[in-house]
Amino acid sequence: MNAPRKLKVATTSLAGCFGCHMSFLDIDERLLDLLEFIEFDRSPLTDIKHCGPCDIGIIEGGVCNADNVHVLREFRANCKVLIALGACAVNGGLPAQRNHLDLRDILAAVYVTEEGLAPGTQIPNDPELPLPLNQVHPIHEVVRVDYFLPGCPPSADAIWKFLTDLIAGRTPHLGHGLIQYD
Template identity: 55%
Template sequence: MSKLVVATTSLAGCFGCHMSLLDIDERILDLIELVEFNKSPINDIKTFTKQCDIGLIEGGCCNSENIHVLKDFRKNCKILVSLGECAIMGGLPALRNGIPIEECLAEAYLDGPTVKGNIHKILPNDKELPMLLDKVYPCHEVVKIDYYLPGCPPRADLIWDVLVALVTGDEMKLPYEVVKFD
């Protein structure tokens, strides 16, 4: 059986979910027997080189680049998994959703207590920069997401179980403690 191809990315996240993935420790050696990584920060492959089976998405969408990356993942992966709170609900970055974007930018670049020396009142507007979205969107509002794995971050064993379930095609057990956080 040929190995399943896995891609991962971190959008508006903190890389905590990826760190949690690395927490599977030495089982990563077992994992690479089962799967092959394509585009991912883990192996630093920057662009898709082939069609993938599984895409793991960490983080929601806060800017135009996140949108492009997410749509690229949808195009290149058969199955997409929203990994962790930010991908599923926007998470911590979505705290800004109740505040107008103008206020957020002004606080960060013009009026905030830590703003020193921006005497020309410059706002980041180079066309090379990603454009900020009006609010932070959960991934499933932008593309179709097949599975959701809650947690902040989902713990390593859970990610391991998900990957094994997706590879073997077995149904996964999700006991109550795993999906209840509040």
């Protein structure tokens, strides 16, 4: 009899710091146990550039620019289950702390009025650069999200509990000590 098909998992970091991915790697040797049940599609771990049909999509970070929106929609279109991993994906997190400021003022403060800039420095305008959004949004404001795992970052134990619950077909339940907002 064939072994059960491995679940395909894709991960990405949008407006995040990769801290949630680092925390994911913090499950240490349990990653090997996990690989008995899953295989990675698009992820920083595989360097695959586009997401194919997947069972689980894990999104770190909120949505701060046009590229984030495209990547997030690609994940939603391809993943049966989409997970918001970490504070930024759940509620915008640190990048969203710019939301009460005017975007033009922020760019000007960094590239125009900041002291010590090289002569001729101006706000980057290369067509290859994704356009920043006026405000940073948590991902549930752009696509439907199936599960949320808060934390900055969620601990390795929280990620392990969450994924093992999900893979076993249980509704993920964190409980005290694993659910955290900071």
